[in-house]
Amino acid sequence: MNEKTMTEEQHYADVIAEESICTNENLVFEKTNVLTDTPMHYCPGCGHGVAHRLIAEAIDELDIQDKTIGVAPVGCSVFMYNYMDIDMTEAPHGRASAVATGIKRVLPDKYVFSYQGDGDLAAIGTGETIHTCNRGENILIVFINNGIYGMTGGQMAPTTLVGMKTTTTPFGREVEVMGNPLKITELIAQLPGVYYCTRVAVNNPVNVRRAKKAILNGFKYQELKKGLSFVEVVSNCPSNWKMTPVESNKWMEENMFAFYPLGDLKVPANQPAAGKGE
Amino acid sequence: MKELKLMKGNEALAEAAILAGCDGYFGYPITPQSEILEYLTQDARKRTGMVVLQAESEVAAINMIYGAAGTGKKVMTSSSSPGISLMQEGISYIACAELPCLLVNVVRGGPGLGTIQPSQGDYFQAVKGGGHGDYKLIVLAPSTVQEMVDHVKLGFDLAFKWRNPVMILTDGALGQMMEKVELPPQLPRSTEAPAWATVGKPKTRERNILTSLHIEPDKMQGINLHLQKKYRDIEKEEIRFEKFECDDAEIILVAFGLVARICQKAAQLAREKGIKVGVFRPITLFPYPYNVLNKLADQVKGFLTVEMNAGQMVEDVRLAVNGKIPIEFLGRMGGIIPTPEEILHKLEEKFVGEMV
Numbered sequence: 001m002n003e004k005t006m007t008e009e010q011h012y013a014d015v016i017a018e019e020s021i022c023t024n025e026n027l028v029f030e031k032t033n034v035l036t037d038t039p040m041h042y043c044p045g046c047g048h049g050v051a052h053r054l055i056a057e058a059i060d061e062l063d064i065q066d067k068t069i070g071v072a073p074v075g076c077s078v079f080m081y082n083y084m085d086i087d088m089t090e091a092p093h094g095r096a097s098a099v100a101t102g103i104k105r106v107l108p109d110k111y112v113f114s115y116q117g118d119g120d121l122a123a124i125g126t127g128e129t130i131h132t133c134n135r136g137e138n139i140l141i142v143f144i145n146n147g148i149y150g151m152t153g154g155q156m157a158p159t160t161l162v163g164m165k166t167t168t169t170p171f172g173r174e175v176e177v178m179g180n181p182l183k184i185t186e187l188i189a190q191l192p193g194v195y196y197c198t199r200v201a202v203n204n205p206v207n208v209r210r211a212k213k214a215i216l217n218g219f220k221y222q223e224l225k226k227g228l229s230f231v232e233v234v235s236n237c238p239s240n241w242k243m244t245p246v247e248s249n250k251w252m253e254e255n256m257f258a259f260y261p262l263g264d265l266k267v268p269a270n271q272p273a274a275g276k277g278e
Numbered sequence: 279m280k281e282l283k284l285m286k287g288n289e290a291l292a293e294a295a296i297l298a299g300c301d302g303y304f305g306y307p308i309t310p311q312s313e314i315l316e317y318l319t320q321d322a323r324k325r326t327g328m329v330v331l332q333a334e335s336e337v338a339a340i341n342m343i344y345g346a347a348g349t350g351k352k353v354m355t356s357s358s359s360p361g362i363s364l365m366q367e368g369i370s371y372i373a374c375a376e377l378p379c380l381l382v383n384v385v386r387g388g389p390g391l392g393t394i395q396p397s398q399g400d401y402f403q404a405v406k407g408g409g410h411g412d413y414k415l416i417v418l419a420p421s422t423v424q425e426m427v428d429h430v431k432l433g434f435d436l437a438f439k440w441r442n443p444v445m446i447l448t449d450g451a452l453g454q455m456m457e458k459v460e461l462p463p464q465l466p467r468s469t470e471a472p473a474w475a476t477v478g479k480p481k482t483r484e485r486n487i488l489t490s491l492h493i494e495p496d497k498m499q500g501i502n503l504h505l506q507k508k509y510r511d512i513e514k515e516e517i518r519f520e521k522f523e524c525d526d527a528e529i530i531l532v533a534f535g536l537v538a539r540i541c542q543k544a545a546q547l548a549r550e551k552g553i554k555v556g557v558f559r560p561i562t563l564f565p566y567p568y569n570v571l572n573k574l575a576d577q578v579k580g581f582l583t584v585e586m587n588a589g590q591m592v593e594d595v596r597l598a599v600n601g602k603i604p605i606e607f608l609g610r611m612g613g614i615i616p617t618p619e620e621i622l623h624k625l626e627e628k629f630v631g632e633m634v
Contacts, residue, residue, distance in 0.1 A: 064478075065478075065479060065481075066478045066479055066480045066481070067478040068478055068479075069349075069476045069477065069478060071345065072489075078491060079491075081485075081487045081489065084485075085479065085485055086478075086479050086485055087475075087476035087477065087478055087479045087485055087486045087487070088476065088485070088486075088487055088488070089344070089345060089348045089375075089476055089487075089488040089489070090487070090488065090489035090490070090491055091341065091344070091345075091371075092341060092344075092367055092368060092371050095337065095338070095341035095344075095368070098333070098337075098338040098339075098341035098342050098344075098345070099341045099342070099344050099345035099348075100345060101331075101338075101342050101345065102302070102304060102341065102342035102343060102344060102345030102346035102347075102348075102353070103345040103346060103348065103349055103476070105302060105304075105329045105331060105342070105346065106301055106302045106329055106346045106349050106351045106353065107349055107477060107478075110477065110478055111478075127334060127335060127337070127338070128334070128337070128338050128341070131333075131334035131338065
């Protein structure tokens with residue numbers, strides 16, 4: 001490096017220092033260190049990024065980074081371990097809750113969560129999901145429901161709404177052919193092994209705050225060893241829904257929330273609820 | 279004075295798991311190996327704190343193993359043929375993520391639901407891959423209830439030495455039969471986690487990621503080359519076999535597992551008739567003792583391979599011998615165990631005429 005560039009660099013650094021509003025007094029948001037600096041591969045407007053951040057923030061706030069093991073699914077969030085600065089295992093499609101069970105059973109004092117999409121959790125992994133929940137494994141399952149297979153290019157999911165167009169329901173989901181969308185969270189809430197079950201979204205600040213609370217609950221409840229916490233995040237998929245991010249959020253609010261209403265499905269007695277959301 | 283016990287193969291193996299300091303067993307009932315799960319649910323937890331969990335399926339069981347093995351704990355599962363087929367996806371993931379664990383296949387006759395009687399029909403599945411992609415299990419083939427015990431500790435040791443899943447390939451007869459066994463002393467459960475284990479990331483190290491996903495072709499090829507190098511090293515270091523009266527033999531019976539013992543009886547009957555017969559028994563099916571068999575081929579007229587299948591290991595015997603001498607085959611399927619007499623008959627039919 002020659003003297004001239006050193007001088008120029010110094011000059012710009014001085015200018016930035018002088019004019020910067022990025023000072024501690026002005027700090028209103030900071031990325032948690034539990035998220036890595038790797039840029040996320042998610043499409044613009046996708047809910048995964050926010051959901052990842054909330055999990056990372058919860059781990060940070062609870063100061064359990066050194067005690068947390070995550071399980072990534074197969075689907076768009078298969079690369080979740082690139083973004084989370086925690087120990088993680090990438091599970092076969094649908095098996096994340098079984099993998100999480102194995103980890104938690106041999107490390108009962110650690111915090112374990114699986115992160116799974118609708119195809120992973122409610123189609124190919126339904127058996128593992130139901131039985132993990134029914135055994136009351138002391139883990140957190142975060143379930144991202146956007147009604148579509150994102151990674152494989154927009155095929156029908158178990159949670160695809162009736163009439164919704166996908167690459168495998170090009171004329172819209174027909175009940176006569178493909179059955180009804182599966183409300184697996186309602187099903188899971190019935191199981192005695194499930195300690196906490198709620199449905200949240202990350203489409204606006206109020207819902208993001210509520211989702212954060214739900215995820216925090218899901219980690220904290222693991223200390224009680226009273227059963228499983230299940231947090232469904234109703235989300236969007238602008239790319240495969242063929243909408244802009246704004247359109248997709250509007251469509252989600254009007255259609256997904258109507259069929260998958262936000263709110264708590266099971267809240268333990270004497271424990272804080274996350275509330276209903278908007 | 280060593281203490282001897284009379285134990286059923288499956289129960290002896292389960293006892294050996296507790297004694298080896300196993301941290302966790304995840305399994306699903308299937309005949310003829312359900313005694314392993316039953317035995318472990320009795321008092322393993324009380325004795326060593328070992329986790330024992332009946333999963334909802336073999337698919338779930340192998341994925342519990344995947345998660346638990348990733349924490350660096352000593353974990354195992356067992357099943358029988360159809361159940362092992364269900365586990366293949368998980369085994370492929372475990373092999374790629376290089377996690378140590380012990381898998382036990384108490385083989386029954388197939389294909390399909392088949393029979394609950396003993397078989398060696400899963401040799402190809404165990405030795406040649408089984409699941410998708412290029413990977414290898416280290417495969418141990420016990421021939422006695424004592425080896426059902428000994429191979430548990432050996433299996434865990436090899437699994438951790440090589441960071442590779444190890445399979446004990448046994449059969450329904452060995453699982454069900456009772457023999458006297460000498461049990462090893464109780465080993466403590468390990469409290470140390472290996473450096474690669476997912477146990478929670480302290481600030482002092484980088485995060486540990488266990489995955490089999492490597493989208494970039496160069497990276498995935500690199501992983502494959504690394505695995506292949508490991509398998510070549512295993513081939514150099516871990517070959518185990520047993521020779522029975524091979525030194526002066528003119529014909530050698532090649533068999534693994536229980537069948538090798540039947541072959542010993544057949545060899546004895548042959549020697550009583552003046553035919554010099556030996557028995558060669560591979561103990562590791564991967565790595566396979568190709569070179570040893572190749573050298574043995576120089577001193578005999580032929581090999582007769584005997585298996586409880588339609589001819590699976592015989593392909594490896596032919597590869598080893600590479601056309602130097604005739605390789606004959608006797609196979610029984612569907613749960614039928616070959617008798618010493620029929621082995622002797624086959625041997626005389628194929629080789630003795632020429633020798634006269």
